[in-house]
Amino acid sequence: MAVSMVFIMGMLALVIDLGLAFLSTGEQQKAADAAVYSSGRLLPVPIGNTAKVNQIKNSAINYASLNGFEDLTQDDVILGKVRNGQYTEIKVIVDNSVPMYFAKIFGIDYLDLSRSAVAKLSPINRTTGVVPIGLTKEEIESRIANNNLTHVTLKYGVHGGSTSFFGALDLDGQGGGASDYRIWISQGYAGEISVGDILLEESGNMVGPTYQGFDERYNACTHFGAQVGGSGCTAEDFEPSCPRIVKVPVYSFGTDKKTVVVEGFAAFLLENQTNDGYITGSFLNMVSNGASSGNNVGEGTEGDFGLYNLILSE
Template sequence: MVLNLRGASRRRERGAVIIWLTLFLLVLIGFGSLSVDVAKLAAARTQLQNAADAAALAGASALDPGTAMIVQPLAITRAQAAALSNKAFITDPQPVVLAAADVTFPTPLRVRVKVRREGSESVVTTLAQVLGIKQPSVTATATAKLDTVGTALCGVVPLGVSPNAGQNFQIGCANLYTLKTGGGAGGGGEYGAINFSYCANQGVCAGMNPSGGNTFRCLLTNGYCCPLTVGQVVDTESGNMAGPTKQAINSRFAADAVTTENICYSDYVSRGGTGQRVVLLPITTPVAGNRQVTILGFCAFFIRNRPGNGDIVGEFMYQVIAGTGGGSGTGPVVFSLRLVPNS
């Protein structure tokens, strides 16, 4: 009788262990499934933030070259295209659709976007549905702004320009500026060219001697791709270098989809210009008669004509370039893009 009681006790103990083990496994599986949902929501949040960042930057790039303000309809289109090129989870990763109403403009130089996984496009969960969390909403917001460039990272050509004292470069087809003077018009042997310091491994012209006609031609064609900063002192380049100037500008014309001369920048854009005739220059203290100049800022010009005797004439415009902020907020400027805190 005693043996039977002991056997029954052991069977009850084994049964209890099995029950507890089953419960433990169920809880373990539950937590595992829930962790999958948590990871999926975290991934969706990251994906949406990446989409929001890309959309805000793309929207802010829609700068009007004539007014230095963001063109809002174009900004919305660019932001939507950038968002759509990103994916975020619903059941699986799907393209992010950005509503036009979710693109706003806190200031003329800022774009804010909000991307969503809400409603029918909410993130679909698995175990969380048992807890009543069927399709949680996830959103992300980003704001981008245009900053006046203090450091240009790539693309600057070796010509220093200076507006007349007390004036700024003026927008418009009627306002043409000499970016480099031709033969016989230089001051003290300087015609507008400047030297940039040795750039070892950046850009097409990397490793070339800082001075000389070959380097000037390469940089005028392709741009300098080491950083240049407001306040930096650079040397001037003496001599007209008419040959390298003509070769460089002719190369730019040949690479562009629009080669027609004597047209305005607005006509150039409407005809499908591809940007090779737009050059980025440093604004400097006057070049003529000086051996060194100081960089005061950066600006962009549309080249109207092929050079005759080494001269270059252009139309001023606002532009977005690769760079960082810190430049002056007034006068002829170019802009760079950056993300800023949402406010």
């Protein structure tokens, strides 16, 4: 009987206690995944910006707490993969001590378990909401290399005469003209645009529709007191969902000079316009909706122009 009881208690310890431990690891993994994915949408984060670093770490701690794990500390949230002075990856470690019941007979009071999750930024290669103005791959790569991404003239006016004039684009290939173009500026194109797509150059400079579409979009910002005299979203402080932020195609010219080939996408914060068709603003690094290429953020990665999706990598 004594020998049998030892065997029975051992089986109970194995089945019940280890079963509880298994359930705990499942909950830990869910908490780690939720924390890393939700807080990771704040990436990329400048390595020297203590406020932003604390914000993303505290966000991860908060999401872990909402999922039942309240003991996370900032040391459990690890930022990594620095590119251009910014963290592009986040790791969250969730530890837990699961109390044992039957296993106490064998001197095991607790079982320490650890689970983790990692999310990284990956360049977007297919998305909706694109606006019908953009820039060449050579231009943005040069700007990235020289850290010249703020207060940029993206679209020039009728008499610009500059090699940086990028013109208007026909996103659906149907030749919709001024009406569609204005809607695409103010609301973004509803269809999907992918890397490798061939787009037509839109005839004319679209000064009027550009002005109208910009005005609608810029004035729709409701953040940072924009509706009561405040600055609204700026390159330093912005909400990723703000209407002032547009997705622009990065392209190379086609062989016939009447078409462009999409090479990737960038995020551009509208800052100013003139009544003769000039648009200026700043490029941002940020997370948005769209399909990711799966590639890591880093020098030499094709299609990496600052617009990213967030994916779980571990």
